[in-house]
Every structure is written in structure tokens, then in C-alpha cells.
Amino acid sequence: MLKIRNLDASIGDTQILRGLSLNVNAGEVHAIMGPNGSGKSTLAQVIAGHDDYVVTGGSITFKGEDLVPLAPEARAREGIFLGFQYPVEIPGVNNAYLLKAAVNAKRKHQGLGEIDAFEFLKLAREKMTMLDMDPKFLHRGVNQGFSGGEKKRNEILQMAMLEPELAILDETDSGLDIDALKAVAGGINALRDPARAIILVTHYQRLLDYVEPDHIHVLSEGRIVRSGDKSLAHELEDKGYEWLQDIASAG
Amino acid sequence: MSVETENLEQLVNRRYAHGFVTDIASEGLPPGLNEDVVRAISALKQEPEFLLEWRLRAYRQWLEMTEPEWAHVHYPRIDYNSISYYSAPKSDKDRPQSLEEVDPKLLETYDKLGIPLHERARLAGVAVDAVFDSVSVATTFKKKLSEAGVIFSSFSDAVREHPALVKKYLGSVVPQRDNYFAALNSAVFSDGSFVYIPKGVRCPMELSTYFRINAANTGQFERTLIIADEGSHVSYLEGCTAPMRDENQLHAAVVELVALDDAEIKYSTVQNWYPGDENGVGGIYNFVTKRGDCRGTNSKICWTQVETGSAITWKYPSCILRGDNSVGEFYSVAVANNYQQADTGTKMIHIGRNTSSTIVSKGISAGHAQNAYRGLVRVMPQASSARNHTQCDSLLIGKDCGAHTFPYMEIRNPSARIEHEATTSKISADQMFYCRQRGISEEDAVNMIVNGFCKEVFNELPMEFAVEAQALLNVSLEGAVG
Numbered sequence A: 001m002l003k004i005r006n007l008d009a010s011i012g013d014t015q016i017l018r019g020l021s022l023n024v025n026a027g028e029v030h031a032i033m034g035p036n037g038s039g040k041s042t043l044a045q046v047i048a049g050h051d052d053y054v055v056t057g058g059s060i061t062f063k064g065e066d067l068v069p070l071a072p073e074a075r076a077r078e079g080i081f082l083g084f085q086y087p088v089e090i091p092g093v094n095n096a097y098l099l100k101a102a103v104n105a106k107r108k109h110q111g112l113g114e115i116d117a118f119e120f121l122k123l124a125r126e127k128m129t130m131l132d133m134d135p136k137f138l139h140r141g142v143n144q145g146f147s148g149g150e151k152k153r154n155e156i157l158q159m160a161m162l163e164p165e166l167a168i169l170d171e172t173d174s175g176l177d178i179d180a181l182k183a184v185a186g187g188i189n190a191l192r193d194p195a196r197a198i199i200l201v202t203h204y205q206r207l208l209d210y211v212e213p214d215h216i217h218v219l220s221e222g223r224i225v226r227s228g229d230k231s232l233a234h235e236l237e238d239k240g241y242e243w244l245q246d247i248a249s250a251g
Numbered sequence B: 001m002s003v004e005t006e007n008l009e010q011l012v013n014r015r016y017a018h019g020f021v022t023d024i025a026s027e028g029l030p031p032g033l034n035e036d037v038v039r040a041i042s043a044l045k046q047e048p049e050f051l052l053e054w055r056l057r058a059y060r061q062w063l064e065m066t067e068p069e070w071a072h073v074h075y076p077r078i079d080y081n082s083i084s085y086y087s088a089p090k091s092d093k094d095r096p097q098s099l100e101e102v103d104p105k106l107l108e109t110y111d112k113l114g115i116p117l118h119e120r121a122r123l124a125g126v127a128v129d130a131v132f133d134s135v136s137v138a139t140t141f142k143k144k145l146s147e148a149g150v151i152f153s154s155f156s157d158a159v160r161e162h163p164a165l166v167k168k169y170l171g172s173v174v175p176q177r178d179n180y181f182a183a184l185n186s187a188v189f190s191d192g193s194f195v196y197i198p199k200g201v202r203c204p205m206e207l208s209t210y211f212r213i214n215a216a217n218t219g220q221f222e223r224t225l226i227i228a229d230e231g232s233h234v235s236y237l238e239g240c241t242a243p244m245r246d247e248n249q250l251h252a253a254v255v256e257l258v259a260l261d262d263a264e265i266k267y268s269t270v271q272n273w274y275p276g277d278e279n280g281v282g283g284i285y286n287f288v289t290k291r292g293d294c295r296g297t298n299s300k301i302c303w304t305q306v307e308t309g310s311a312i313t314w315k316y317p318s319c320i321l322r323g324d325n326s327v328g329e330f331y332s333v334a335v336a337n338n339y340q341q342a343d344t345g346t347k348m349i350h351i352g353r354n355t356s357s358t359i360v361s362k363g364i365s366a367g368h369a370q371n372a373y374r375g376l377v378r379v380m381p382q383a384s385s386a387r388n389h390t391q392c393d394s395l396l397i398g399k400d401c402g403a404h405t406f407p408y409m410e411i412r413n414p415s416a417r418i419e420h421e422a423t424t425s426k427i428s429a430d431q432m433f434y435c436r437q438r439g440i441s442e443e444d445a446v447n448m449i450v451n452g453f454c455k456e457v458f459n460e461l462p463m464e465f466a467v468e469a470q471a472l473l474n475v476s477l478e479g480a481v482g
């Protein structure tokens, strides 16, 4: 589904991704781990098409199509969802309004009509119950005055409503207490499907206790330095990330 | 007889009844301004002596005044002798006879705004026979109003039918020599609206010029007078969300509101006159004086405005908080795009005790536009325990536009509590990316963010108006980004 080959990407004059390759198939859950500053968020933003980042080498294809020339909204409508590490506040914009606009943008792209208002509310309430979210959040400004945990749940709510083919969740677990973590993990697991791929970007292995990944990759200085199955997460937990420095400088 | 045929008949009768007036009016007056022109206007309108005298006084005062230059706007000198001060309403045969004859660009805008078909015709100035729908609506509503004792008519009709009320209140809020444009309006005003709500009456519906067909041609020098008698309540909607076709360049309207004891007036405006083209050519100069007098105790006046049109807007809806415990509110969204210039704000004059005022101003600038907020809060020495809260937010779209804030405060009573907050922000790249990552186009994202920015003001608008105002905002910011 997602094929990344020898990807180089820069922001301004700084190169951040250096020859990164990654293959993600439908039905798989991948975890991307690595120390702070290793380029995890950069990778997520580049896949989503943030125009601060410039792809200077290599390729990204999604469902066989070259992603690089596509605008972020086009990628989203094709089925790519990014759960942000730091979801932005949009004052005064009703959360439900944004959600509905997003759902309708995708439906339009698929040649479907707008979602019925009643149907939309029913669906949103269902998903919120699953995420243990107060329905009041539908009618607040987007992320406006939300706590860190509330913002992350809101990202998962959006994902649940949009049913993306590829979901990239950037540090969705950070800053969550255990109940919130379980609710978020429940939301992610509910979306696991043979037709869907999920990339979990995380610093800790905590989330991986609840959402079991098929593959784990370790990112360091802009490239993947190790890949393995879920046992790799425990190894990292024990050894920390320091040993990576040696690999990176050696490789 | 069915309601439809009854209304139809009324319509036909009315057109005959007014045939005489139409005849005189179709001649109009040649350009130029002098005492004879003022006399001619008054005569054409068959006005009583007191009104002619009033106009003449205004004219003589206007001659001695000079045009203000302090507003943050720039425009070429207006030649007041090149304007015709009484252009008659266009006769139906001079108007487009159907929508096919109307400028397609205008129709496209109506389409985007979701304006119903029958209304499009009215707005585009299509001959009124084609627009039965709104006529019958108007007549039904008129009936309901008169049952409640509410007077809602054109200014000219009010002068004829209720001269005592007009004489008592006209100019009592905005005196003739208040300012240059108010003086000019007082001398030459053509028509406008008159509203009187009797004691204790809650007006059974929102009053709107929409329901008054003959308001369509009052144009240039409009005069509005609204009186809410003790304990009454009225909500008035001015203007229309669609771009009105209008060939007049200068607009100098005057609006006076009077709220007596325990009365409440809510006045909402959506102004979308022609703003000129992308290069700043053409467009309306909108120089308006709007003032409300909270004359009674516990009275309340609330101004809400959404200003997206005009090449130049110069407008400060104000409240004189004379009655004890009176309340003044001002909620404003002013948009300036391309080469538009907006200089708008409010004045809150605290005179009574325990008076309070709220100001929420949202200015949006895009393109090369300049948007200024100018607000005055004055607390008189006798106004003990006055309160004001001012919130003044500016949103910039692009890098060539400007926002300016000029808050003036004159506090002459130490017990006053005054709060002022001001922010300037841009639509952030993060907000844009967030929306786009959710599949929302750049244009829709901007609209969404701008509407969010304006939410506190839109909340104050009557429901249907708020929806239209949003659509309007989107249209007026079209092409601002991307």
C-alpha cells in the first residue's frame, strides 16, 4: 500500500530524512520508534504532504500512485490520515463542523452525496461513546481549550469517522493517563482491518502493549536502522536508545 | 377569495393609487445642490412646512461645515454639485424584464449565496411584476404588524400619516449639524424606514427592509427612525446579503434609534454594496451615521453589523447611555479585501448611572485592504459605576494588508470599570495544514477559520441572517488566499 524508497527530505537547508525506505501492506500495523529528533514526525508530515518539507530524493507511492506531487487535501481524500503530535486549536470553529466538512470532502471525492445530518450525529456519538468522550466536545471549538489527552482522543475520533486506508498516528499515546491510553488503543484496534494499514509513531513501548504491531522499525538520524517484530520493542525498553548511536555512526 | 388573489388585487390597486406620485417622480432633478433643490425635494414629497424648514436649516449648516479628514481612508474629492439629489425610482420598463437580461456575474454570486430564485430577480432590479412571491409575503406580514399596533412604513408615508411622531423624534438623536454627512443627509434625504413600537409591545416578528418592496429604491440618502416606546421590544434587520445593484457612488445614510424606559432595540446590518473591482476601480463610498439613544432607564440597544461591501466604509454605530442601568452593545465584523478601505467602530457614551457597554469588533483584512477600528468609550462625571468591555480582534490574510486600532477613552468618573483587549492574528500555516490534512480545500479551510474568528458576532445575528452572512463572507474573501 505504502512504498517509500531511499527517501531524502529537508526542511529549509537542513536535511532530516536520509535514504529512508519502508514498505507497509494493507492489514499491517507498523510501529516507528526512535529517540527525540530522529525524524519520526518529519516522516509523518512528509507522507501527509506538509509543504515546509521538500523531498529531495527517493520516492513515495501510495496504492501505486506517486504521492509527492499531490496536495495534502488530495492525499487525505485518497485515504491518508495523520493524527497530529500537537493538534492545533482553531478558535470558534465547531468541532462537529470540521468533522462533517472532512467526512463530506472525502465522500465527494468518492462520488457520494453529503452525509445526512442525523446519520452524522448518530455516528459521531457512537464513536465518542467508544472513546469515552463527552458528546459536549462535538460543539466546542476545534481543540480549543482541550487538555492534551482530550486533543488526542479528538484525533482518534476524526480517524474513526474518516475510516482512512492508511492511518499515521504521531505520538498519540504521549501525555495520556492509563484510562485514556486504553480508550485510544481501543479506538485504534477497532479500526484494524485487512484492508487498512496503521503506522504508530511512538517513543515508548507502552501503547504497543495494547495495540500489537506486526513490525517495528527503529529510526535514527533520518533512516531506519533496525526492523523486527514486536520483541524489538522490549529490547528497546531494556537497552534504551543509546546503542543506536553506534549503529548509526557505523552505518 | 384566496389569499393569493387578494394580495394580487392589493398589489394592482396600490400601483394605481401611487400612479400620480410615480409620474412626478419619474422626472427626477438635474445634478447640483442649492436651496431650490432642497425645496424641490420637499415639494416633490408633499412634505409639511416643518420638514422643509428642518431641511433648509440642515442645508445652511452643511454649507458652513467641511468634510472630515480624520478617518483612515483616502478617496478623491467628491463634487457635490455633480450629484443628482432626487433620482426617481426606475420605472419598470427601464428595468431588466427578466433574469436573462441580468449580468451573469451577478447571478453567479446569488447562486453562491443560495439566494432563492424569486429574490434574485428583486435584487437584480427586475421589474416588480415578476416578483409576486415577496409581495404577497410582505402584505401578509403588514397585516400581522398592524394588528399589534406596530407602525412600519417608508419614511415618506410616516411623514404623511404620523407627522407628530416624526416631528418629535427626527433629529433628536443625530442633530442636523452632527457631522458633515449627517447634515447633508438631513437636507436632501430621499426616503427610508420608520418604525414605532407602542408601549409594552413585543414586535411579533423581525422587521426587515426585505418585506418592504419600496425600500429597494431609497438608495443614496436614506433616513431611518426607530422608536421603541416603554417596555417594547423590536429586532430590525437592515440590508440584504446579496450585492445590490446600485449606480450611486456616495451613500450617506442616517439611522436614529430611540429606546424609552425598559425598551430594547436590536439592529442588525449586513452591508454588501459594490466594493469596486480587484484593482480598486469603482465601488460605493458608504458614509453612515448610526446612533441609538437609550433614553429611558433599563433600556437596551444592540448593534450588530457585518460589513463586507463598499469601496470605503466610514461608520460608527453608537449608543448614548442616558437612562440609568441602560445597556449598549456593538458587535461587528468588518471585511476588507482587494483595495477596500474600512474605518468603522463605535462610540459608547455613558451618562446614566450603572450603565454598561460591550464592544466586540472583528476586523478581517485581505489583499491590499486597510481595516481600521476606531472606538470611543466616554464616561461622563455623573455616570457612576459605568462598565465597559471592549474586545478588538484583527485577522490578517496575506502580507499586503493592514489592520489599525484606534481606541479612545475618556473616563471622567473614577468608579468606572473599563476593560480593553486587542489581538492581531494571522491564519496560521498549522491551522491550514490541519484542515487540509482532513481533506478540506484551502479555500474552504480559510472560510472555516474566518467564520470561526467571527463566531461571537454571528451568534448575535438572527438565525437565517447568520447563515447568509457566513456565505457572504466566503464570497467576499474569494481569491484572498492561494
Ligand SMILES: Nc1ncnc2c1ncn2[C@@H]1O[C@H](COP(=O)(O)OP(=O)(O)O)[C@@H](O)[C@H]1O
Pocket: A011, A012, A014, A016, A034, A035, A036, A037, A038, A039, A040, A041, A042, A043
Ligand atoms: N522547522 C525546522 N527547521 C529545522 N529543523 C527542524 C525543524 N523541525 C524539526 N527540525 C529538526 O528535525 C529533526 C527531526 O525532528 P522530528 O521529525 O520532529 O523528530 P521526532 O519526531 O523524531 O522527535 C530534529 O533534529 C529537529 O530539530
Ligand SMILES: [Mg+2]
Pocket: A040, A041, A042, A085, A170, A171
Ligand atoms: Mg515527533
